[in-house]
Amino acid sequence: MVQIYNNTDEINIEAANLFIESAQKAITAKGKFTAVLTGGSSPAGIYKLLASDAYKNKIEWSKVFIFWGDERWVPLNDDLSNAKMSYSTLLSHVPIPQENIFEMYKDGVTPEDYAVEYEKSIRTVLGEEGTFDLILLGMGDDGHTASLFPGEAVLQEQTKWVDAYYLAPQKMYRITLTAPLINKAEKIVVVAFGEKKINALKEVTTGEYNPTLYPMQLIKPLSGELLFLVDKVAAGKN
Numbered sequence: 001m002v003q004i005y006n007n008t009d010e011i012n013i014e015a016a017n018l019f020i021e022s023a024q025k026a027i028t029a030k031g032k033f034t035a036v037l038t039g040g041s042s043p044a045g046i047y048k049l050l051a052s053d054a055y056k057n058k059i060e061w062s063k064v065f066i067f068w069g070d071e072r073w074v075p076l077n078d079d080l081s082n083a084k085m086s087y088s089t090l091l092s093h094v095p096i097p098q099e100n101i102f103e104m105y106k107d108g109v110t111p112e113d114y115a116v117e118y119e120k121s122i123r124t125v126l127g128e129e130g131t132f133d134l135i136l137l138g139m140g141d142d143g144h145t146a147s148l149f150p151g152e153a154v155l156q157e158q159t160k161w162v163d164a165y166y167l168a169p170q171k172m173y174r175i176t177l178t179a180p181l182i183n184k185a186e187k188i189v190v191v192a193f194g195e196k197k198i199n200a201l202k203e204v205t206t207g208e209y210n211p212t213l214y215p216m217q218l219i220k221p222l223s224g225e226l227l228f229l230v231d232k233v234a235a236g237k238n
């Protein structure tokens with residue numbers, strides 16, 4: 001479902017509310033909340049809101065487990081690191097135990113080996129079903145999501161939950177959750193705003209099925225819910 005908002009602030013409030021709602025529901029039902037954060041620039045406003053006094057006290061952070069949808073294979077103090085951005089805007093400001101945070105990068109190992117290790121961590125926390133309570137995703141101007149980029153072999157992956165590969169156009173390794181794992185989630189929230197997203201959003205939501213070109217089309221939850229929170233600019237209504 002695509003929900004259209006007037007501006008980014010409204011999207012941030014809705015996404016933060018959905019995060020709180022999912023967290024409270026999961027913690028009441030099973031004593032823990034498993035969430036996946038997205039990288040890119042779009043979620044910073046959501047994270048800052050969640051870290052604000054009005055929001056952060058609504059969550060029992062000791063029962064929250066944080067993973068990422070994807071990561072650029074760079075050290076945690078690099079400005080390109082999705083984890084670095086998530087710490088500076090959210091995780092450093094809330095009382096979450098460090099052992100509940102699963103960064104998608106580790107010094108001294110190869111990205112491929114770490115993908116295997118990361119999948120093990122997911123299985124340990126989530127069990128063999130691999131159902132995250134909430135996955136936040138962004139969408140690139142080209143229709144990629146997480147590090148599922150157009151034309152890359154990772155789009156074909158059916159077995160692995162986590163994969164790592166060299167993304168030649170960006171000259172860097174990427175590590176990413178795969179579509180089959182993402183699709184097991186209870187709720188998937190995609191955030192997209194601004195003019196640059198107009199074409200991708202249109203192709204992904206109303207165009208022909210061509211996930212090689214628009215990988216976001218691979219995101220089709222098995223039994224969960226998929227929500228696009230977009231502004232009217234991205235929706236082409238301005």
Ligand SMILES: O=C(O)C(O)[C@@H](O)[C@H](O)[C@H](O)COP(=O)(O)O
Nearest residue numbers: 039040041042138139140145146
């Ligand atoms: O690390 C990344 O690059 C991502 O997680 C990526 O999939 C991102 O979400 C989109 O590229 C949208 O990025 P923006 O939010 O910056 O538009």
